[in-house]
Amino acid sequence: MTMIPSQGHLGPDGRTAGARDGAPGVRILGPLEVAVGGAAYRPRGPQVRKVLALLAVHPREIVDVATLVEELWDGAPPATAVSTVRTHVYHLRQELERELGPVARDTVVTEGSGYLLDVPAGRLDIEEFTALCGNARAGLRAGRRESALEALDAALGMWRGRPLANVAQGRVLTGHTARIEELRLRAQELRIEAAMGLGQxxxxxxxxxxxxxxxxxxxxxxxxxxxxxxxxxxxxxxxxxxxxxxxxxxxxxxxxxxxxxxxxxxxxxxxxxxx
CATH class of the missing domain: 1.25.40.10 (Tetratricopeptide repeat domain)
Known part of the structure; x- marks a missing residue:
């Protein structure tokens, strides 16, 4: 993986995403990254990045091998597709352990017919983003425009570019990216509403x-x-x-x-x- 400086984004509780309790955090609101402590890492291999990206958009949910095959080969898989998926998962785990330690390797779990990303709630930037937006909506409903605007500024400040910008996306991930971009647009609209409601x-x-x-x-x-x-x-x-x-x-x-x-x-x- 490539090491880059940590962005140090704050979550809804005011603490840095990915640094709480030593657990890795995953960022998809921009280039795909795994963060821990004061550093972040980007997987090198394009197929390994796809695997991690697909797990990250389904946190704590099983992603079956068939879905991974569809994303990796876009409907035209080779005969060795299933074994190749296993190989990519193996390399992903090895890379995470080498760069971040054994705890990171254990975030990719084999479950039945697939795999899941086992990270606690709040370690993914998309989850922090949606929580902040939820707080902002509640604030607007209650007439607290200043706090809503603050929450929306924090949420939109987490974005570092296009979602999964360093991942070559197939049909499955493209759909998720469109959904996430729509969430960003709605947050931008809510921010405009809050700011104009304050006379700005x-x-x-x-x-x-x-x-x-x-x-x-x-x-x-x-x-x-x-x-x-x-x-x-x-x-x-x-x-x-x-x-x-x-x-x-x-x-x-x-x-x-x-x-x-x-x-x-x-x-x-x-x-x-x-x-």
């Missing part, structure tokens, strides 16, 4: 511009950008943003703007604040 309209404009550039067909994001510009006193910029999204929707999908977007345009043209 000017502050969210740069982030909204970035987000609509990444996801140009997301009408919700466009509406929040238009609203934030309008509430920041940038009426002409807000109208330009409306005309831009109308052109994008027409060219890409042959659609007119949503009712939400048209209502915002009406408020701007009438000189009213959006509600």
């Amino acid at each position: 309209h000017r502050e969210v404009v740069p982030e909204l511009i970035r987000l609509v550039a990444v996801d140009p067909l997301n009408e919700w994001l466009h509406a929040r950008l238009i609203d934030a510009l309008h509430r920041s006193g940038r009426r002409s910029d807000a109208l330009r943003a409306f005309h831009h999204v109308r052109s994008v929707l027409a060219e890409e999908l042959g659609l007119e703007p949503s009712e939400d977007l048209r209502r915002l345009q009406h408020h701007i043209l009438a000189g009213e604040r959006a509600v």
